[in-house]
Amino acid sequence: MSRPDTHADDLDVEEVLALVRNPRSTGEAGEAREAGDGARAGAPGAQPAAPATPTTPSAPSAPTPHHHATPWPQARAIATRAGRTLAARRTPRSVPLDHALGLPLAAPLTALTDLPSFDTSAMDGWAVAGPGPWAVREDGVLAGQTASERLADGTAVRIATGARIPLDTTAVLRSEHGRTDGNGRLHATKDVQHGQDIRPRAQECRAGEVLLPEGAVVTAAVLGLAAAAGYDTLAVTARPRAEVLVLGDELLTKGRPHDGLIRDALGPMLPPWLRALGAEVPVVRRLGDDAEALYRAISASEADLIVTTGGTAAGPVDHVHPILARIGAELLVDGVKVRPGHPMLLARIKEGQHLVGLPGNPLAAVSGLLTLAEPLLRSLAARPASEPYALPLKEAVQGHPSDTRLIPVAVRGERAVPLHYNGPAMLRGVAVADALAVVVPGGVRAGEDVELLELPWGLGG
Ligand SMILES: Nc1nc2c(c(=O)[nH]1)N[C@H]1C(S)=C(S)[C@@H](COP(=O)(O)OP(=O)(O)OC[C@H]3O[C@@H](n4cnc5c(N)ncnc54)[C@H](O)[C@@H]3O)O[C@H]1N2
């Protein structure tokens, strides 16, 4: 779970990670420090130097009055419930094992047989009955053969790993622990324990035993287990389909930012992130700031989940709210008491279809992804919530007066280290983070435990 502790004075690493070494009492929110606080020219991989002296940080701005804003934990609970309603409508499919990889099980995986299904030799050697020396039988027993003759007391038979143990066998003697004398009698060169190197039937499981719960994701190991337990096909739930709609006329899809235009950071980021959360993402559509195009795209979408980026605030070209109203969508969450990302929203478009509106600022979009899309997709796939995970914070982090803050942290040793570059428009912090820390309103002191939200490539993988 945790990362090996890096040498404290390993400055190169510190610089790359842009760790918060000297938290300033008022600048932690990041909004006020976007000029690149602490960036040093020459740090590995650094972009051209940002100003060496940070701009004077100011306190996080007071929350914009947002009547409907939902507290962060409640927003996640609402998204979880929304996922459940979607899950209830999904029909399981039975697919051959090699089509099941990566999909959630639609039913618990129960063993179709005892495992092993017969007493098995764990080693190559001899099956022996009673104390030695033993008369060795002419025949031998190989894996895959049907039952061989019962073993008479005082006799032994050659046996291979995985072969069925003959009736009345008391132990298996490994080939390296036995020798035959001139008369063909077998002697043990080591003490023989009763039952040694025999894998008894049902040692691993009994027929009917639950091996994995519903919702478990089929991994390579699960495919192996399912095959061993007798399955040819698996009941799985298809991945939910998510469609990403990127809004904003200012976005470029290639080249460097120029003339007030910026690169679209979310089009490349969201599909793999949503896939890591279990969704299929067939398409990213860039719609500019065209309200009609947004209306048409949402109305025509057949995705289970539509994810929009940008346009959630109240600017002149922020079309998400008006279009949702026009479509008659039900707003389940309209703003969340979380920083960054407070304009995020969750709407029910129609039966079986929801929309997560992510704010355009890239770290705010990450916040929306973890606050709304992650719980929704998790419960949709009936995946159990991961165990709550907390670590002590290495340094104090100032809280927002009334909202939860999510800040990128690196896990080093057994501590969560807050990262710089956590402003809403920045991805530099999260790009080197292992998790996002949930900073409760009022803040967290150094050494105090903080809940961590895993990133798909972080802690648990
Ligand atoms: N009067 C107010 N203005 C704003 C408020 C507020 O409460 N009152 N909230 C601010 C916050 S906080 C956020 S977050 C943003 C949310 O804005 P939108 O969701 O409407 O997003 P845009 O205005 O379209 O974009 C915001 C920002 O992000 C950039 N952006 C957008 N899309 C992308 C993308 N795909 N890749 C990279 N960057 C993107 C965009 O250029 C803007 O700079 O609203 C604040 N305003």
Ligand code: MOO
């Ligand atoms: O603070 Mo916004 O919610 O820029 O992210």
